[in-house]
Amino acid sequence: MKKKIVILGSTGSIGKTTINILKRDKNNVEILLLTANKNYKELMKQVKFFKVKNIIITNKDKFIIVKKIYKNRNINIYNNFNSLNKILKKRNTDYTINAITGLSGLEPTLKIIKFTKKIAIANKEAIICGWPLILNELKKYKTDFIPVDSEHFSIWSLINKTKSKNIEKIYITASGGPFNNYPLNLFKSITQKNALKHPSWKMGKKISIDSATMMNKVFEIIEAKKIFNIHYKKLSILVHPKSYVHAIVKFKNGLTKVLIHDTNMTIPIFNSLYENFEKKIKSNKIDLFKLNNLNFKKVDKKRFPALRILDNLPENHSLFETIIVTSNDKLVNMFLDKKIKFTDISKAMLKIIKYKEFLKYKKIMPKSIDQITQLSHYVSLKINTLRI
Numbered sequence: 001m002k003k004k005i006v007i008l009g010s011t012g013s014i015g016k017t018t019i020n021i022l023k024r025d026k027n028n029v030e031i032l033l034l035t036a037n038k039n040y041k042e043l044m045k046q047v048k049f050f051k052v053k054n055i056i057i058t059n060k061d062k063f064i065i066v067k068k069i070y071k072n073r074n075i076n077i078y079n080n081f082n083s084l085n086k087i088l089k090k091r092n093t094d095y096t097i098n099a100i101t102g103l104s105g106l107e108p109t110l111k112i113i114k115f116t117k118k119i120a121i122a123n124k125e126a127i128i129c130g131w132p133l134i135l136n137e138l139k140k141y142k143t144d145f146i147p148v149d150s151e152h153f154s155i156w157s158l159i160n161k162t163k164s165k166n167i168e169k170i171y172i173t174a175s176g177g178p179f180n181n182y183p184l185n186l187f188k189s190i191t192q193k194n195a196l197k198h199p200s201w202k203m204g205k206k207i208s209i210d211s212a213t214m215m216n217k218v219f220e221i222i223e224a225k226k227i228f229n230i231h232y233k234k235l236s237i238l239v240h241p242k243s244y245v246h247a248i249v250k251f252k253n254g255l256t257k258v259l260i261h262d263t264n265m266t267i268p269i270f271n272s273l274y275e276n277f278e279k280k281i282k283s284n285k286i287d288l289f290k291l292n293n294l295n296f297k298k299v300d301k302k303r304f305p306a307l308r309i310l311d312n313l314p315e316n317h318s319l320f321e322t323i324i325v326t327s328n329d330k331l332v333n334m335f336l337d338k339k340i341k342f343t344d345i346s347k348a349m350l351k352i353i354k355y356k357e358f359l360k361y362k363k364i365m366p367k368s369i370d371q372i373t374q375l376s377h378y379v380s381l382k383i384n385t386l387r388i
Contacts, residue, residue, distance in 0.1 A: 002030040006088070006096040006116065008108050010046055011039035013204065014099035014122045014148070017265050019046055021273065026050070033087055035100070035108070040066045047075065054087045056080065058104075081108045088115040091141075095273060097148065098123050101206070103325065103376055106130045107369055113137040118144040120272040122265075124219050129322045129372050131226040132365060146272040147227055151220050153268035154247035154259040155228060162251065164230045171248040172220050173240040174299065175199060177211040180241055184303065190342040192335070199241070209332045213345050214304035221310055222321060232313060239297045244290045260286075306346040312353050319361040320353075322372050326379040327352045331388070340388050348388045 005022065009015045015036075022029050026049075035056040036043040044066070047055060056078045057063040063079045070077060076087065093116040098109050105123035110133055113119060119138075121127060126134065127147070138145050147153055151172045159167065178197045179190070195212040196205060203211070210216040217237050224235055238248070243263045250256045261267040262284050270281050301307050314320060331345045340348070352358065358379075366372050 002028055003094045004092060005029055005031050006033045006093050006112065007031065008035045008096065008098045008112065009037075009100035009105070010034040011036040011042040012099050012101060014097070014265060014269070016042070018097050018099065018269050018273075021266060021270050023049065025279070032093060035081075036062075037100075038062050044069070054078070056083065081111050084111050084115060088112075090114055091117060094118065095120070097121075097269070097272070098126065101125075101204075102329070103129060103322075103373065106133075106372065109134060110137055110369065113143050114141045116143055118146065118272075120146045120148045120269070122148045124149070124223060125325050127223050127226060128219060128325055129319075129376075130366060130369070132317045133367075133369070147223070148265070148268050148272050149220065149223065150246045150261070150265060150268050152223055152227060153272065154261075155224060155249060157271075158247060158249040158257045158259050159228065164228060164234075166252050167228075167230060167234060167249060168252050169234055169236065169250040170224060170228070170230065171236050171238050171250075172217065172224065173238050173243070173245050173247065173296075174214060174217045175211070175243045176239045176241050177214065179212055179303065180239060182303075187343050188341065192338070195335075195342055205336060206329075206332055209335060209345070210328070212342070213306045214299070215306045215309075215328050215345075215349070217299075218306055218309050219325075222313065222324075225315075226317065231315060232310065237299050237307070239299055241295060242290050242293070244287065245294060245296075260291075304346075306349060308350060309353060314362040316363075317365050319364045319366050319372070319375055320358070322366070322375050323358050323361060323379050324349070324353060326376040327383060330380050330383045334388070344388050348386070352383070352386075 007015055007018055010019060031050045031052050033054045034043060034046055034052050038059045040057060040062045043055060054076045057066055058080060067077050095118050096112050096116040097120040098105055099122050100108060103125045106126040109121060109126045147156055155170055178194060178199060196208045198208050198211055207216060221235050225232055245258055245260050248258050299307055327349055331348055334340045335342060335345055
Protein backbone atom coordinates (compact mmCIF):
# COMPACT_ATOMS: atom_id res chain seq x y z
CA MET A 1 0.00 0.00 0.00
CA LYS A 2 1.28 3.45 -0.92
CA LYS A 3 2.21 5.86 1.86
CA LYS A 4 -0.16 8.84 1.77
CA ILE A 5 1.68 12.14 2.27
CA VAL A 6 0.95 15.86 2.68
CA ILE A 7 3.63 18.56 2.36
CA LEU A 8 2.79 22.00 3.72
CA GLY A 9 5.19 24.50 2.16
CA SER A 10 6.56 22.23 -0.54
CA THR A 11 8.48 24.94 -2.44
CA GLY A 12 10.75 26.11 0.40
CA SER A 13 14.09 24.50 1.27
CA ILE A 14 12.64 21.92 3.70
CA GLY A 15 9.75 21.19 1.33
CA LYS A 16 12.06 20.69 -1.64
CA THR A 17 14.35 18.44 0.40
CA THR A 18 11.31 16.31 1.26
CA ILE A 19 10.27 16.25 -2.40
CA ASN A 20 13.75 15.09 -3.47
CA ILE A 21 13.66 12.24 -0.94
CA LEU A 22 10.23 11.13 -2.16
CA LYS A 23 11.30 11.22 -5.81
CA ARG A 24 13.52 8.21 -5.10
CA ASP A 25 10.47 6.38 -3.76
CA LYS A 26 7.89 7.63 -6.24
CA ASN A 27 6.16 4.28 -6.80
CA ASN A 28 5.51 3.78 -3.09
CA VAL A 29 4.06 7.19 -2.19
CA GLU A 30 0.91 9.12 -2.99
CA ILE A 31 1.01 12.85 -2.35
CA LEU A 32 -2.48 13.92 -1.36
CA LEU A 33 -1.76 17.63 -1.04
CA LEU A 34 0.97 20.19 -1.72
CA THR A 35 0.85 23.81 -0.56
CA ALA A 36 2.76 26.97 -1.39
CA ASN A 37 2.47 30.71 -1.01
CA LYS A 38 3.89 32.36 -4.15
CA ASN A 39 6.24 29.96 -5.94
CA TYR A 40 3.63 28.40 -8.21
CA LYS A 41 6.14 27.48 -10.95
CA GLU A 42 8.06 25.17 -8.60
CA LEU A 43 4.76 23.84 -7.27
CA MET A 44 3.58 22.99 -10.79
CA LYS A 45 6.74 20.94 -11.42
CA GLN A 46 6.04 18.95 -8.26
CA VAL A 47 2.38 18.48 -9.21
CA LYS A 48 3.37 17.15 -12.60
CA PHE A 49 6.02 14.73 -11.29
CA PHE A 50 3.82 13.19 -8.59
CA LYS A 51 0.47 13.65 -10.39
CA VAL A 52 -0.94 15.52 -7.41
CA LYS A 53 -4.68 16.22 -7.46
CA ASN A 54 -4.93 18.81 -4.67
CA ILE A 55 -2.99 22.03 -4.08
CA ILE A 56 -3.36 25.09 -1.87
CA ILE A 57 -1.84 28.44 -2.91
CA THR A 58 -2.31 31.03 -0.19
CA ASN A 59 -1.26 34.07 -2.21
CA LYS A 60 -4.43 35.38 -3.88
CA ASP A 61 -2.77 36.65 -7.07
CA LYS A 62 -0.80 33.44 -7.66
CA PHE A 63 -3.90 31.39 -6.86
CA ILE A 64 -5.79 33.16 -9.66
CA ILE A 65 -2.91 32.57 -12.11
CA VAL A 66 -2.76 28.84 -11.36
CA LYS A 67 -6.55 28.54 -11.55
CA LYS A 68 -6.36 29.77 -15.13
CA ILE A 69 -3.43 27.50 -16.02
CA TYR A 70 -5.20 24.39 -14.71
CA LYS A 71 -8.64 25.44 -15.91
CA ASN A 72 -9.36 22.31 -17.92
CA ARG A 73 -7.39 19.81 -15.82
CA ASN A 74 -8.52 17.48 -13.10
CA ILE A 75 -6.68 19.31 -10.30
CA ASN A 76 -8.37 20.88 -7.27
CA ILE A 77 -6.93 24.29 -6.43
CA TYR A 78 -7.70 26.06 -3.16
CA ASN A 79 -6.67 29.37 -1.62
CA ASN A 80 -6.66 28.59 2.12
CA PHE A 81 -6.56 25.84 4.72
CA ASN A 82 -10.28 25.95 5.39
CA SER A 83 -10.46 23.59 2.40
CA LEU A 84 -8.77 20.68 4.20
CA ASN A 85 -12.14 19.05 4.95
CA LYS A 86 -12.80 18.87 1.20
CA ILE A 87 -9.39 17.36 0.46
CA LEU A 88 -8.66 14.91 3.27
CA LYS A 89 -10.44 12.35 5.41
CA LYS A 90 -9.73 11.95 9.12
CA ARG A 91 -6.63 9.82 9.79
CA ASN A 92 -6.33 9.05 6.07
CA THR A 93 -2.87 10.65 5.77
CA ASP A 94 0.13 8.62 6.91
CA TYR A 95 2.63 11.47 7.10
CA THR A 96 2.49 15.27 7.02
CA ILE A 97 5.43 17.63 7.11
CA ASN A 98 4.93 21.29 7.97
CA ALA A 99 7.70 23.22 6.22
CA ILE A 100 5.90 26.58 6.22
CA THR A 101 8.01 29.35 7.75
CA GLY A 102 6.82 31.98 10.21
CA LEU A 103 3.72 32.28 12.37
CA SER A 104 1.57 31.60 9.31
CA GLY A 105 2.53 27.95 9.78
CA LEU A 106 0.60 27.63 13.06
CA GLU A 107 -2.94 27.60 11.64
CA PRO A 108 -2.31 24.80 9.08
CA THR A 109 -0.48 22.80 11.75
CA LEU A 110 -3.51 22.85 14.03
CA LYS A 111 -5.93 22.16 11.18
CA ILE A 112 -4.02 19.23 9.66
CA ILE A 113 -3.40 17.21 12.84
CA LYS A 114 -6.80 15.49 12.88
CA PHE A 115 -6.23 14.19 9.35
CA THR A 116 -2.79 12.66 9.77
CA LYS A 117 -1.31 9.74 11.71
CA LYS A 118 2.09 11.44 11.97
CA ILE A 119 3.19 15.06 11.70
CA ALA A 120 6.77 16.26 11.31
CA ILE A 121 7.19 19.96 12.13
CA ALA A 122 10.05 22.14 10.91
CA ASN A 123 8.23 25.36 11.81
CA LYS A 124 9.95 26.98 14.82
CA GLU A 125 7.39 29.73 15.28
CA ALA A 126 4.44 27.32 15.49
CA ILE A 127 6.12 25.33 18.27
CA ILE A 128 7.47 28.36 20.16
CA CYS A 129 4.27 30.40 20.12
CA GLY A 130 1.57 27.74 19.96
CA TRP A 131 2.89 24.55 21.55
CA PRO A 132 0.02 24.20 24.10
CA LEU A 133 -2.47 24.41 21.21
CA ILE A 134 -0.52 21.89 19.14
CA LEU A 135 -0.13 19.50 22.08
CA ASN A 136 -3.88 19.56 22.75
CA GLU A 137 -4.60 18.56 19.14
CA LEU A 138 -1.92 15.85 19.13
CA LYS A 139 -3.43 14.27 22.25
CA LYS A 140 -7.01 14.68 21.05
CA TYR A 141 -6.41 12.90 17.74
CA LYS A 142 -3.60 10.59 18.93
CA THR A 143 -1.29 11.90 16.21
CA ASP A 144 2.42 11.10 16.45
CA PHE A 145 4.78 14.08 16.39
CA ILE A 146 8.39 14.25 15.22
CA PRO A 147 10.50 17.44 15.25
CA VAL A 148 12.67 17.72 12.14
CA ASP A 149 15.03 20.56 13.02
CA SER A 150 18.35 18.71 13.07
CA GLU A 151 18.97 19.47 16.75
CA HIS A 152 15.52 18.50 17.96
CA PHE A 153 15.35 15.42 15.78
CA SER A 154 18.70 14.40 17.28
CA ILE A 155 17.45 14.91 20.85
CA TRP A 156 14.21 13.06 20.03
CA SER A 157 16.25 10.14 18.67
CA LEU A 158 18.60 10.07 21.67
CA ILE A 159 16.06 10.21 24.47
CA ASN A 160 13.73 7.66 22.81
CA LYS A 161 10.75 8.32 25.12
CA THR A 162 12.90 8.63 28.26
CA LYS A 163 11.05 10.67 30.89
CA SER A 164 12.42 14.19 31.39
CA LYS A 165 13.06 13.52 35.09
CA ASN A 166 15.70 10.94 34.04
CA ILE A 167 17.60 13.45 31.88
CA GLU A 168 20.39 15.40 33.55
CA LYS A 169 21.44 17.71 30.70
CA ILE A 170 20.80 18.34 27.02
CA TYR A 171 23.35 20.17 24.88
CA ILE A 172 22.38 21.75 21.57
CA THR A 173 25.29 22.57 19.30
CA ALA A 174 25.85 25.80 17.38
CA SER A 175 28.32 26.37 14.57
CA GLY A 176 28.95 29.92 15.75
CA GLY A 177 28.00 31.18 12.29
CA PRO A 178 30.14 33.66 10.36
CA PHE A 179 31.19 35.60 13.49
CA ASN A 180 32.52 32.86 15.75
CA ASN A 181 36.08 34.22 15.46
CA TYR A 182 35.29 37.65 14.06
CA PRO A 183 37.09 40.56 15.85
CA LEU A 184 34.70 42.12 18.36
CA ASN A 185 35.91 45.63 17.51
CA LEU A 186 34.60 45.15 13.95
CA PHE A 187 31.05 44.09 14.90
CA LYS A 188 29.67 47.62 14.45
CA SER A 189 30.65 47.56 10.78
CA ILE A 190 29.17 44.13 9.92
CA THR A 191 27.43 44.17 6.54
CA GLN A 192 24.61 42.05 5.14
CA LYS A 193 27.13 40.20 3.01
CA ASN A 194 29.16 39.32 6.11
CA ALA A 195 26.10 38.17 8.05
CA LEU A 196 24.66 36.03 5.27
CA LYS A 197 27.86 34.06 4.73
CA HIS A 198 27.25 30.98 6.88
CA PRO A 199 30.26 28.63 7.02
CA SER A 200 28.34 25.33 7.34
CA TRP A 201 24.75 25.58 6.09
CA LYS A 202 23.03 26.95 2.99
CA MET A 203 19.94 28.76 4.22
CA GLY A 204 17.55 31.60 3.45
CA LYS A 205 18.31 35.18 4.47
CA LYS A 206 16.17 35.26 7.62
CA ILE A 207 17.56 32.08 9.19
CA SER A 208 21.10 33.07 8.15
CA ILE A 209 20.81 36.31 10.11
CA ASP A 210 19.33 34.42 13.07
CA SER A 211 22.34 32.12 12.95
CA ALA A 212 24.73 35.07 12.82
CA THR A 213 23.16 36.63 15.95
CA MET A 214 22.65 33.13 17.41
CA MET A 215 18.99 33.98 17.90
CA ASN A 216 18.25 30.67 16.19
CA LYS A 217 19.75 28.93 19.24
CA VAL A 218 17.54 30.95 21.58
CA PHE A 219 14.59 29.64 19.58
CA GLU A 220 15.95 26.09 19.62
CA ILE A 221 16.33 26.13 23.39
CA ILE A 222 12.72 27.34 23.73
CA GLU A 223 11.57 24.61 21.33
CA ALA A 224 13.47 21.92 23.22
CA LYS A 225 12.02 23.09 26.53
CA LYS A 226 8.49 22.78 25.14
CA ILE A 227 8.83 19.62 23.04
CA PHE A 228 10.64 17.58 25.68
CA ASN A 229 8.93 19.16 28.72
CA ILE A 230 12.23 19.94 30.39
CA HIS A 231 13.43 22.87 32.53
CA TYR A 232 15.61 25.57 30.99
CA LYS A 233 18.34 24.83 33.55
CA LYS A 234 18.79 21.41 31.93
CA LEU A 235 19.41 22.93 28.47
CA SER A 236 22.71 24.39 27.25
CA ILE A 237 24.41 25.47 24.03
CA LEU A 238 27.89 24.42 22.95
CA VAL A 239 29.73 26.10 20.06
CA HIS A 240 30.85 23.42 17.61
CA PRO A 241 32.08 24.97 14.33
CA LYS A 242 32.25 21.69 12.40
CA SER A 243 28.47 21.12 12.85
CA TYR A 244 29.11 17.37 13.01
CA VAL A 245 27.53 16.65 16.39
CA HIS A 246 23.94 17.90 16.57
CA ALA A 247 23.01 17.06 20.15
CA ILE A 248 24.39 15.53 23.34
CA VAL A 249 22.18 14.07 26.07
CA LYS A 250 23.47 13.16 29.54
CA PHE A 251 21.19 10.83 31.51
CA LYS A 252 20.96 10.39 35.28
CA ASN A 253 22.07 6.75 34.94
CA GLY A 254 25.56 7.93 33.95
CA LEU A 255 25.19 7.39 30.21
CA THR A 256 25.85 10.18 27.73
CA LYS A 257 24.68 9.87 24.13
CA VAL A 258 25.92 11.86 21.15
CA LEU A 259 24.25 12.05 17.73
CA ILE A 260 26.22 12.74 14.55
CA HIS A 261 25.04 13.11 10.97
CA ASP A 262 26.02 14.91 7.76
CA THR A 263 25.46 18.67 7.70
CA ASN A 264 22.18 18.66 5.81
CA MET A 265 18.45 18.33 6.49
CA THR A 266 18.01 15.25 4.31
CA ILE A 267 18.86 12.82 7.10
CA PRO A 268 16.41 14.06 9.78
CA ILE A 269 13.60 14.38 7.22
CA PHE A 270 14.36 10.96 5.73
CA ASN A 271 14.30 9.36 9.17
CA SER A 272 11.05 11.07 10.10
CA LEU A 273 9.55 9.55 6.94
CA TYR A 274 11.06 6.10 7.27
CA GLU A 275 11.56 4.87 10.81
CA ASN A 276 13.19 1.67 12.05
CA PHE A 277 15.59 1.34 9.08
CA GLU A 278 12.65 0.87 6.72
CA LYS A 279 14.72 2.40 3.89
CA LYS A 280 18.38 3.10 3.22
CA ILE A 281 19.92 6.48 2.48
CA LYS A 282 23.30 7.32 1.01
CA SER A 283 25.47 9.27 3.47
CA ASN A 284 29.12 10.10 4.06
CA LYS A 285 31.46 7.77 5.92
CA ILE A 286 32.31 8.62 9.52
CA ASP A 287 34.83 11.45 9.47
CA LEU A 288 37.59 10.48 11.91
CA PHE A 289 39.30 13.85 11.53
CA LYS A 290 36.16 15.64 12.72
CA LEU A 291 35.65 13.10 15.51
CA ASN A 292 39.17 13.71 16.76
CA ASN A 293 38.78 17.49 16.52
CA LEU A 294 35.26 18.25 17.74
CA ASN A 295 36.41 21.53 19.31
CA PHE A 296 33.47 22.26 21.65
CA LYS A 297 33.43 25.45 23.68
CA LYS A 298 31.03 27.52 25.74
CA VAL A 299 29.21 30.42 24.14
CA ASP A 300 30.66 33.91 24.53
CA LYS A 301 27.71 36.16 25.42
CA LYS A 302 29.73 39.28 24.61
CA ARG A 303 29.96 38.00 21.06
CA PHE A 304 26.36 36.74 21.01
CA PRO A 305 24.38 38.95 23.44
CA ALA A 306 21.04 37.63 22.12
CA LEU A 307 21.59 34.58 24.33
CA ARG A 308 20.92 36.76 27.38
CA ILE A 309 17.25 36.55 26.37
CA LEU A 310 17.26 33.02 27.80
CA ASP A 311 17.74 34.51 31.28
CA ASN A 312 14.39 36.31 30.96
CA LEU A 313 12.09 33.48 29.93
CA PRO A 314 9.27 32.03 32.05
CA GLU A 315 9.18 28.26 32.65
CA ASN A 316 5.46 28.18 31.85
CA HIS A 317 3.98 28.38 28.35
CA SER A 318 3.18 32.02 27.69
CA LEU A 319 2.43 34.71 25.13
CA PHE A 320 5.80 36.25 25.95
CA GLU A 321 7.36 33.89 23.39
CA THR A 322 5.19 35.48 20.68
CA ILE A 323 6.67 38.86 21.61
CA ILE A 324 10.19 37.47 21.21
CA VAL A 325 9.49 35.81 17.84
CA THR A 326 7.71 38.84 16.40
CA SER A 327 10.31 41.33 17.64
CA ASN A 328 13.13 39.33 16.14
CA ASP A 329 11.33 38.95 12.80
CA LYS A 330 10.73 42.68 12.63
CA LEU A 331 14.31 43.61 13.58
CA VAL A 332 15.88 41.15 11.14
CA ASN A 333 13.75 42.60 8.34
CA MET A 334 14.83 46.10 9.36
CA PHE A 335 18.46 45.02 9.12
CA LEU A 336 17.89 43.40 5.71
CA ASP A 337 16.20 46.65 4.60
CA LYS A 338 19.31 48.53 5.83
CA LYS A 339 17.33 50.50 8.43
CA ILE A 340 19.38 49.34 11.42
CA LYS A 341 22.87 47.95 12.07
CA PHE A 342 23.59 44.28 12.73
CA THR A 343 24.43 44.92 16.39
CA ASP A 344 21.10 46.75 16.81
CA ILE A 345 19.18 43.49 16.43
CA SER A 346 20.33 41.95 19.71
CA LYS A 347 20.56 45.31 21.48
CA ALA A 348 16.95 46.16 20.64
CA MET A 349 15.72 42.66 21.52
CA LEU A 350 17.17 42.93 25.01
CA LYS A 351 15.39 46.27 25.50
CA ILE A 352 12.05 45.14 24.09
CA ILE A 353 11.72 42.09 26.35
CA LYS A 354 12.03 44.31 29.42
CA TYR A 355 9.26 46.75 28.45
CA LYS A 356 6.72 46.88 31.25
CA GLU A 357 3.72 46.50 28.93
CA PHE A 358 5.16 43.24 27.57
CA LEU A 359 6.16 41.66 30.89
CA LYS A 360 2.55 40.85 31.82
CA TYR A 361 2.41 38.36 28.95
CA LYS A 362 4.81 36.08 30.83
CA LYS A 363 1.84 34.99 32.93
CA ILE A 364 -0.68 34.59 30.10
CA MET A 365 -0.95 31.20 28.41
CA PRO A 366 -1.87 31.13 24.71
CA LYS A 367 -5.40 29.84 24.23
CA SER A 368 -6.10 30.53 20.55
CA ILE A 369 -4.50 31.40 17.21
CA ASP A 370 -6.34 34.73 17.18
CA GLN A 371 -4.82 35.67 20.52
CA ILE A 372 -1.32 34.93 19.20
CA THR A 373 -1.75 36.65 15.83
CA GLN A 374 -3.33 39.76 17.35
CA LEU A 375 -0.48 40.12 19.83
CA SER A 376 2.06 39.57 17.07
CA HIS A 377 0.43 42.31 14.99
CA TYR A 378 0.41 44.69 17.96
CA VAL A 379 4.10 44.06 18.74
CA SER A 380 5.06 44.63 15.10
CA LEU A 381 3.24 47.99 15.07
CA LYS A 382 4.75 48.94 18.42
CA ILE A 383 8.29 48.38 17.15
CA ASN A 384 7.59 50.83 14.32
CA THR A 385 7.23 53.57 16.96
CA LEU A 386 10.44 52.77 18.83
CA ARG A 387 13.81 54.42 18.45
CA ILE A 388 16.36 51.69 17.82
